[in-house]
Amino acid sequence: MPSEKCSLANKNSARGFDVIDTIKAALEAACPQTVSCADILAIASRDSAVEVGLSPGYPVFFGRRDSLTANISAANEFLPGPTLLYPELKQKFEAVGLNEVDLVALSGAHTIGRVSCRIVQLFLTDNDTNALFRENNAKVCPPNVDPFKVTNLDLTTPDTFDNKYYQNLLRGEGILRSDQVLWSTPGLINTPLVAEFAFTPFAFDLQFALSTIKMGNIQPLTGDQGEIRLNCAVANSPHASLVASQ
Numbered sequence: 001m002p003s004e005k006c007s008l009a010n011k012n013s014a015r016g017f018d019v020i021d022t023i024k025a026a027l028e029a030a031c032p033q034t035v036s037c038a039d040i041l042a043i044a045s046r047d048s049a050v051e052v053g054l055s056p057g058y059p060v061f062f063g064r065r066d067s068l069t070a071n072i073s074a075a076n077e078f079l080p081g082p083t084l085l086y087p088e089l090k091q092k093f094e095a096v097g098l099n100e101v102d103l104v105a106l107s108g109a110h111t112i113g114r115v116s117c118r119i120v121q122l123f124l125t126d127n128d129t130n131a132l133f134r135e136n137n138a139k140v141c142p143p144n145v146d147p148f149k150v151t152n153l154d155l156t157t158p159d160t161f162d163n164k165y166y167q168n169l170l171r172g173e174g175i176l177r178s179d180q181v182l183w184s185t186p187g188l189i190n191t192p193l194v195a196e197f198a199f200t201p202f203a204f205d206l207q208f209a210l211s212t213i214k215m216g217n218i219q220p221l222t223g224d225q226g227e228i229r230l231n232c233a234v235a236n237s238p239h240a241s242l243v244a245s246q
Contacts, residue, residue: 003070003072003233004070004071004072004074004075017232017233019044020037020040020041020044020232021231021232021233023040023044024037024040024229024231024232027040028230032230033228033230034228035062035228036064036065036066036226036228036229037066037229037232038064038065038066038220038221039060039062039063039064040232042060042064042216043060045212046058046060046212049109049112049161050161052112052159052160052161053160053161053162054161054205054208054209055205056205056209057209058209058210058212058213059213060216061213061216061217063220063222064220064221064222065220065221065222065223065225065226065227065228066221066226066227066228066229066232066235067221067226067235068226068227068235069235078092078095078096079092080092080093080178081178082115082119082122082176082177082178083122083123083176083177083178084177084178084181085177085181085185086181086182086185086187086190087185089103089178089181090103096218097214097218098211098214098215098218100187100189100190100193101189101193101207101211102211102214102215103182103190104182104189104190104193104194104197105193105197105204105207105208105210105211106208106211106212106215107165107178107179107182108163108165108166108197108204108208109208110153110154110165110175110176110179111153111154111157111160111161111162111163111164111165112153112154112158112159112160112161113152113153113154114150114151114152114153114158115150115151115153115175115176116147116148116149116150116151117140117141117145117146117147117148117149117150117151118147118148119176120137120140120141120151120175120176121137121141121143121145121147122177123137123176123177124137124138124141124143126177129177129180129181129184130172130180130184132171132172132173133172133173133174133180133184136172136173137175140155140175151175152175153165153175153176153179154168154175155168155173155175156168156173162201163197163198163199163200163201163204163205165179166183166194166195166197166198166204167198169182169183169194169198170183170194170195170198172184182194
């Protein structure tokens with residue numbers, strides 16, 4: 001069965017699963033079948049963000065359990081992709097109980113991370129964004145560049161968790177359409193928030209933490225639901241119908 005890793009928004013994008021596997025192996029050796037992969041992912045996400053600049057951190061609630069199977073159709077339905085316009089992004093977030101504040105704050109995770117030029121090149125003739133955005137992307141990933149070349153999502157401070165992502169948006173230097181439309185789409189919530197986060201780092205850090213806690217508690221499996229996986233890439237037997245792409 002195809003994994004969520006193969007969904008349209010994740011394929012050739014989400015990386016670092018080997019780190020989660022290493023953590024899981026160490027935990028299984030110390031306390032078998034106690035800590036779920038879902039909890040490991042939540043903790044690792046928080047700690048890695050703090051390691052590169054998020055301050056302060058935020059509490060992570062434990063007790064999540066892992067699913068018995070994969071659901072690539074749900075991933076395709078609910079995960080926002082890089083080509084979406086603001087109304088479509090808003091709809092995706094609202095479908096899972098998140099609002100426009102969460103949308104603007106959680107998009108700030110693109111202050112770190114990479115994207116392949118094949119995605120950036122989709123926007124070189126993008127009539128839904130401004131000319132400055134298109135010109136900037138043409139410099140980052142010109143038409144003749146290797147489409148699998150990787151570029152930073154934040155060209156200013158790519159390895160630091162900070163608010164420069166929002167400052168980039170004010171200058172038309174977002175890398176993805178789904179980033180730039182947070183600022184280029186007139187709105188009573190999104191544009192003032194982008195400006196506030198661009199000039200007030202603590203406001204961004206605080207709201208990112210609050211929105212991440214909220215996102216991390218969207219219909220988690222708890223109690224006797226699901227299972228504690230032994231291997232994050234595959235459901236335990238007899239449910240092992242999934243072998244995730246490696």
